Amino acid sequence: MNAMLQTRFRVEGMDCPSCAAKIDTAVSRIAGVRAVSVSVTAGTMTVTHDGSLAAADVARKVTGLGYAANPLGDDRAPAQDGQAAGRSPDHQDHDHDGEPSHAAGGHDHGSSDGPWWRGEKGRLAILAGAALAAAYGIGLIVPATAAYAFTLAMAVGLIPIARRAVMAALNGTPFSIEMLMTVAAVGAVVIDASEEAAAVVFLFLVGELLEGVAAGRARDSIRSLAALVPRSALRIDADGTAREVAAAALAPGSTVLVRPGERMPADGEILSGDSAVDEAPVTGESMPVRKRPGDRVFAGTVNGEAALTIRVTAAAEDNTIARIVKLVEEAQERKAPTERFIDRFSRYYTPGVVAVAALVAVLPPLLAGGVWSEWVYKGLAVLLIGCPCALVISTPAAIAASLSAGARRGLLLKGGAVLERFGDLTAVAFDKTGTLTEGRPKVTDVLAFSATETEMLRLAAALETGSSHPLALAILERAKADGIAVPAATGARALAGRGVGAVVGGTEVFLGSPGAAGERAALPDAVRKAVAALNDEGKTVSLLVAGGVLTGAIAMRDEPRADAAKGLLALKEKGIRTVMLTGDNARTAKAIGDALGIEVHAELMPEDKSRIVGELKAQGLTVGKVGDGINDAPALAAADIGIAMGGGTDVALETADAAILHGRVGDVARMIDLSRRTMRNIAQNITIALGLKAVFLVTTVLGITGLWPAILADTGATVLVTANALRLLAGGKT
Numbered sequence: 001m002n003a004m005l006q007t008r009f010r011v012e013g014m015d016c017p018s019c020a021a022k023i024d025t026a027v028s029r030i031a032g033v034r035a036v037s038v039s040v041t042a043g044t045m046t047v048t049h050d051g052s053l054a055a056a057d058v059a060r061k062v063t064g065l066g067y068a069a070n071p072l073g074d075d076r077a078p079a080q081d082g083q084a085a086g087r088s089p090d091h092q093d094h095d096h097d098g099e100p101s102h103a104a105g106g107h108d109h110g111s112s113d114g115p116w117w118r119g120e121k122g123r124l125a126i127l128a129g130a131a132l133a134a135a136y137g138i139g140l141i142v143p144a145t146a147a148y149a150f151t152l153a154m155a156v157g158l159i160p161i162a163r164r165a166v167m168a169a170l171n172g173t174p175f176s177i178e179m180l181m182t183v184a185a186v187g188a189v190v191i192d193a194s195e196e197a198a199a200v201v202f203l204f205l206v207g208e209l210l211e212g213v214a215a216g217r218a219r220d221s222i223r224s225l226a227a228l229v230p231r232s233a234l235r236i237d238a239d240g241t242a243r244e245v246a247a248a249a250l251a252p253g254s255t256v257l258v259r260p261g262e263r264m265p266a267d268g269e270i271l272s273g274d275s276a277v278d279e280a281p282v283t284g285e286s287m288p289v290r291k292r293p294g295d296r297v298f299a300g301t302v303n304g305e306a307a308l309t310i311r312v313t314a315a316a317e318d319n320t321i322a323r324i325v326k327l328v329e330e331a332q333e334r335k336a337p338t339e340r341f342i343d344r345f346s347r348y349y350t351p352g353v354v355a356v357a358a359l360v361a362v363l364p365p366l367l368a369g370g371v372w373s374e375w376v377y378k379g380l381a382v383l384l385i386g387c388p389c390a391l392v393i394s395t396p397a398a399i400a401a402s403l404s405a406g407a408r409r410g411l412l413l414k415g416g417a418v419l420e421r422f423g424d425l426t427a428v429a430f431d432k433t434g435t436l437t438e439g440r441p442k443v444t445d446v447l448a449f450s451a452t453e454t455e456m457l458r459l460a461a462a463l464e465t466g467s468s469h470p471l472a473l474a475i476l477e478r479a480k481a482d483g484i485a486v487p488a489a490t491g492a493r494a495l496a497g498r499g500v501g502a503v504v505g506g507t508e509v510f511l512g513s514p515g516a517a518g519e520r521a522a523l524p525d526a527v528r529k530a531v532a533a534l535n536d537e538g539k540t541v542s543l544l545v546a547g548g549v550l551t552g553a554i555a556m557r558d559e560p561r562a563d564a565a566k567g568l569l570a571l572k573e574k575g576i577r578t579v580m581l582t583g584d585n586a587r588t589a590k591a592i593g594d595a596l597g598i599e600v601h602a603e604l605m606p607e608d609k610s611r612i613v614g615e616l617k618a619q620g621l622t623v624g625k626v627g628d629g630i631n632d633a634p635a636l637a638a639a640d641i642g643i644a645m646g647g648g649t650d651v652a653l654e655t656a657d658a659a660i661l662h663g664r665v666g667d668v669a670r671m672i673d674l675s676r677r678t679m680r681n682i683a684q685n686i687t688i689a690l691g692l693k694a695v696f697l698v699t700t701v702l703g704i705t706g707l708w709p710a711i712l713a714d715t716g717a718t719v720l721v722t723a724n725a726l727r728l729l730a731g732g733k734t
Helices: 017-028 055-064 120-141 143-170 177-190 194-226 320-333 337-368 372-385 389-407 416-422 432-436 453-464 470-481 514-518 525-536 564-573 586-596 606-618 633-638 649-654 666-701 707-730
Strands: 004-012 033-039 044-049 068-079 232-236 242-246 255-258 268-272 275-278 289-291 308-312 411-413 427-430 437-448 489-495 499-504 507-512 540-546 549-560 577-581 599-601 623-627 641-645 658-660
Touching: 004 055, 017 033, 017 044, 017 055, 017 389, 055 068, 120 143, 120 194, 143 177, 143 194, 177 194, 177 337, 177 372, 194 707, 337 372, 337 389, 337 416, 337 666, 372 666, 372 707, 389 411, 389 416, 389 666, 389 707, 411 416, 411 666, 416 641, 416 666, 427 432, 427 606, 432 437, 432 577, 432 586, 437 453, 437 470, 453 470, 453 489, 453 499, 453 507, 453 540, 453 549, 470 549, 507 514, 514 540, 525 540, 525 549, 525 586, 549 586, 564 577, 564 586, 564 666, 577 586, 577 606, 586 599, 606 623, 606 633, 623 633, 633 641, 658 666, 666 707
Parallel strands: 427 577, 427 623, 577 599, 623 641, 641 658
Antiparallel strands: 004 044, 004 068, 033 044, 232 242, 232 255, 255 308, 268 308, 275 289, 411 658, 437 549, 489 499, 499 507, 507 540, 540 549
8 A cells, every 4th residue: 555644643751762662663563553753852753554543542552651642633644655664744733732631541651741750750769769768777777677678669669660661572672671670670689689679770760760851851942942932912803903812813814913022923924014023033043133014024033113013824833933843843753874773773782782691690600600699790780781771862862952953043954864964065056046145136336427316216216116026126125224205206107128207296207227218318438337337247227317317327136145155155164165056147146156256057947956966966075955945946856955045934844854044144054063063962972872881891790880880870871961962952062
């Protein structure tokens, strides 16, 4: 069957990779399930199945393991065989606002939400600690009963652990950490080390609790983004009255009033008002951005100075914040190559550890006359040292932290594989319009011949009032910025391809191409040379004629983004080749390219851009393509990494491998830095995980350390690895 369905679940109480592995294995054994993808950090699971699966069956299976699973949204069905193998869908329904309910019967892991002492993990750790303290007290008062007291104290914590171990074994995971812990603790009691067994169980529970706290922090870092959207909004009804409603109830087309200091309740377009908007929560833009009628605003951004009337353009579940959260959670389910390798390695590593522990316990007594109790003790310690938790979490913890940190800065990457690959880029190809440039023309030069610059702009703006042409809008924007009062024009008429004319203050005025202007007034050689020079700079020049007299010239160009030159320089300093691919004319492209210092390929069709990307790859380069995601779609697909840029958030969130929300060219270099920091962090984590195990393995075999340090080597390494990965959330160097 080719068509497969995908159902997404919120999983409660899942705080470590071994949790995810047990759930994955158990759910995979349910009839009709094709693939399972589990994210510890997102607390989600995507199940690909043939349509016969009931969500209740999954919930029952997961509850039996000591967790809870609740469906998120409805089944979606574009998954094909080629994408079903453990890969999450690109589009899923989420319920971020709803509180997940717990499956009946409870579970030992408990939710990581709220204070740690209120969760089941926290309560169990406190209870086990109290039992251990009581056992010490009883041992001091009645020494003869100490062994029994410590055995009972151990049982308080071990029984829930052993139950999970048995359920995991019955569902296909015999070598779980709970099973290793159970064998080690029971074995310690058998060789009369009940005091250490109780202490080890307590330390194990404390380690699990710390893992849960750390996992909760990583999970909350991205979920907190959803909290930026206010719960209520001031909706303006058809009769003009303003009424407070739930933000989630706003539908596209609704009109809302956002007062100064309030957050935008939805994505929308400004209908009226002029204000500075703080977009830092969504895009990472450090300075407030001036917004005027017609400009887009994002949910969660903060209105600064004046009231704005907004027309809602997206429902709550589809606004920018919700889609960023959705994207990052789905990205965390896609395993990076390093993570997949570690997972495969751990499948052999854990049984190998069990075998080594058995050999350590058995061979010295059999072959060298060693003391059985001494070597069995050492074997049990090796069993605890060998737990793979720290090793398995070393990669996903770092990747999840980086994906979350990037998202909070407007850098969206679709999965660990993309994050890893970014650091390998050796060439980046940029689109021009809307990527290296702002995407709209601006007035760059005003040349006044027989009038002042202010008079020039006053007459030109009068002609262009009411026009939606990009060049007209550029002139009107410049006049507004200069505070020029625009007079009324009468008898306005547009001359296709030539210009526009009207009567302003009783004078016939014309603004248009040099050729059309030359038919209405004489053009001196100096003017012609000036126009040619401006054209050579890639600028469009319009001449103004008033009362039959050449008044002046206005030059316009789609200017480079403010940080384009600096952003390209940052890439070059990393040894990365940069190329501009544009369909614009060669003269304009060359002018922009010379200003930015970038290699230029102009007058290209979309298929030409794709071909050039292929040629770069054929040269052995790893190529990233940055564009708007629409006319650059073939080139984005052809590149090793496709990067959508700027305001086209619909395309940015749905198509390319990565997206830059705030449209800064320098963010390409920041993504590369994030990738390289992440890979360094992963290397550090693997070194910590394996290094500690190696040290304690040697000291255990030599008899220097025992069970207590062994469990500390495991839980301590896991906590260290997680804490190291969480440093990436701050975005600093590692």
